[in-house]
Amino acid sequence: MAKRKLSQYDDLATFENVIQPNLDELKEDYSLKGKWAKEYFNNDHPIILELGCGKGEYTISLAKHFPQNNFIGIDRKGARLWAGSVNAQRHSLKNAAFLRFDISFISKVFGPGEIAEIWITFPDPQPKNRQIKKRLTNPQFLRMYHALLEDGGLMHLKTDNLPFHDYTLEIIQGEGHELLMCTQDLYHSGLADPLLSIKTHYEKKFLVQGIPITYLKFKLCYP
Numbered sequence: 333m334a335k336r337k338l339s340q341y342d343d344l345a346t347f348e349n350v351i352q353p354n355l356d357e358l359k360e361d362y363s364l365k366g367k368w369a370k371e372y373f374n375n376d377h378p379i380i381l382e383l384g385c386g387k388g389e390y391t392i393s394l395a396k397h398f399p400q401n402n403f404i405g406i407d408r409k410g411a412r413l414w415a416g417s418v419n420a421q422r423h424s425l426k427n428a429a430f431l432r433f434d435i436s437f438i439s440k441v442f443g444p445g446e447i448a449e450i451w452i453t454f455p456d457p458q459p460k461n462r463q464i465k466k467r468l469t470n471p472q473f474l475r476m477y478h479a480l481l482e483d484g485g486l487m488h489l490k491t492d493n494l495p496f497h498d499y500t501l502e503i504i505q506g507e508g509h510e511l512l513m514c515t516q517d518l519y520h521s522g523l524a525d526p527l528l529s530i531k532t533h534y535e536k537k538f539l540v541q542g543i544p545i546t547y548l549k550f551k552l553c554y555p
């Protein structure tokens with residue numbers, strides 16, 4: 333492994349704003365499950381997640397915009413989280429943290445109703461049929477998110493990948509969730525307010541290539 337990555341992994345273990353539950357800890361409910369606001373952030377503010385956050389551009393920008401909320405970026409890749417963590421430290425953000433684990437364990441990490449909103453930013457498209465179970469908006473993941481979200485909790489999805497957007501839209505419509513916003517071309521839709529215009533590392537790359545960015549905002553509703 334490259335020296336730089338190894339030294340970033342060493343750093344991660346010392347960063348106060350990075351938590352890395354290990355697999356043994358995730359076999360059981362994680363110790364902070366249901367207690368993130370009170371015991372980690374020392375407040376009772378709402379918690380907003382960014383799933384597959386990479387370098388955490390949404391986590392950091394939203395944390396700056398909304399000091400009265402707590403933000404947690406989640407990714408399994410340490411080097412990307414390192415960049416987000418350093419950026420948050422540089423801006424002295426006390427309301428932003430990063431968690432390193434595989435999102436399939438999310439129900440072990442957060443408690444019922446503990447989360448106010450979830451952003452999914454440029455998820456890996458997992459285009460093959462055999463990869464459907466890895467798509468972060470497949471019905472199994474949506475069920476898990478629903479259990480963690482407070483009543484009326486919002487879901488946001490930004491992607492450059494039209495098939496992924498359409499796949500998610502079909503599930504929203506097929507399962508009867510509430511669609512609040514939908515565009516196949518955010519920056520030519522008139523919807524791109526300052527929050528929706530936050531640009532992630534991947535988003536910037538796609539925009540340079542002239543790829544339209546799509547956006548979905550929805551509420552999960554099950555009978």
Ligand SMILES: C[S@@+](CC[C@H](N)C(=O)[O-])C[C@H]1O[C@@H](n2cnc3c(N)ncnc32)[C@H](O)[C@@H]1O
Pocket residue numbers: 383384385386387388406407408409412433434435436453454455456532533534535
């Ligand atoms: C295409 S990148 C996007 C990163 C960032 N959101 C951006 O827009 O720049 C997708 C990210 O999702 C993360 N990811 C995908 N599946 C994951 C999973 N099951 N658990 C944790 N992270 C995951 C990857 O490690 C990667 O950093």
